[in-house]
Amino acid sequence: MKTLVTGASGFIAQQLILDLLEQGHDVRGTVRSLAKGDTLRSALRPHTSRADEIELVEADLESDAGWAEAVAGVDAIHHVASPFPLAVPKNRDDLIRPAREGTLRVLRAAHAAGVQRVILTSSCAAIAYGWGDRLPEVLTEKDWSDADNHADCPPYPASKTLAEKAAWDFVADEGKGLQLTAINPVGVYGPVLSDQVRASVGIVADLLAGKFPALPDVGVQLVDVRDVSAAHVAAMNDPASIGERYIVADAYRSMADISRVLREAHPDRARKLPTRRLPDFLVRLLALFNGDMKTIAGELGRRRFASPEKVKKLLGRELIPADDAVRATAQTLIQYGAA
Ligand code: NDP
DSSP states (O other), rough: EEESSSTTTSSHHHHHHHHHHHTTEEEEEEETTTTHHHHHHHTTTTTTTTTTGGGGEEOOOTTSSHHHHHHTTTTTTEEEOOOOOOSSSSSHHHHHHHHHHHHHHHHHHHHHHHOOOOEEEOOOGGGSSGGGGGOOBBBBBTOOOTTTTTGGHHHHHHHHHHHHHHHHHHHHHTTTTTTEEEEEEEEEESOOOSSSOOOTTTTHHHHOOOSSSSSSSSEEEEEHHHHHHHHHHHHHOGGGGOEEEEEOOEEEHHHHHHHHHHHHHHHGGGGGGGOOOOOOHHHHHHTTTOOOHHHHHHHOOOOOBBHHHHHHHHHHSSSOOOHHHHHHHHHHHHTOOOO
16 A cells, blocks of 8 residues: 555654554655655664655645645555644644644545544553543543543643544544544553664653652553554554544553662663652642643542553554553663763
């Protein structure tokens, strides 16, 4: 197949491009700047002999330019690009607008060009937030985050929720004929392919660098990037996935669990990896002055957990264990000199 991967420079997109190439598909990618092409090809070269076959088109989610060219003649689109900030923005719309409008731009271009198949990288953030005290013990693909509950739905989850909703609404209405599947990963770890440290794996780099003297009592459900990519490819190959959402998730791990896994795998870094807990009252106090701490404080005492049963059926196997994903992140960050 001829495939398009949007946001080709990103962490998940790089793994997906690698898997698509290795499985014999042709790949075109979008980047915000063609200058990123060399970095992308050099990241992929050690892993595939086809790195130089990738075609790149410049397109930004915030502008119409480039999207018609990007989608022309492709059989399937993997829409992966979306803003994934390192810090919480002051204005929710700075994230929501590009995520939502950008998704609609890609779908409109696809529809106009007669490309039917679209696999969207949504997020479990579109499922697990905004529930407040009603958070179910186990979330499933039937659940949706409530983006209007700002207290329990920060800007990033709101952006993913509203972007995915807009996609399903478009397909049901103006975009009839489009065949959409949503992939909803939890926190994505696993191997990086270059020294470009991106949003989710940044926490492992920060832990290894000794940036945390103590750890807040919060956690996250984890998944390996290779499984997120595998879900994208499996969905593309399976018409039964059209119209479906797939949570891609393995185990829940606290920050202390992640630090322990890293200490065991890298005893030479043990001194930098915290064992002490940051007391809840201190997290809440720091939250008064710091936006990121405010997000962390909102997670104290919450355990957002989503069921991976549906995606296991799509893949026909178990997922890569969460601790292996964390170990692979650390090992590759060290290998590429990024930690
Ligand atoms: P990255 O930050 O590595 O990738 C994000 C990609 O989106 C980058 O290629 C970035 O381009 C691109 N992008 C951001 N803003 C724009 C814009 N305005 N126009 C065009 N492209 C843009 O993160 P991930 O690879 O982790 O994320 C990929 C997708 O997966 C996102 O949709 C994210 O929401 C989703 N996701 C990620 C999870 C995680 O834990 N990592 C969990 C669940 C979902 P550039 O290189 O130019 O910045």
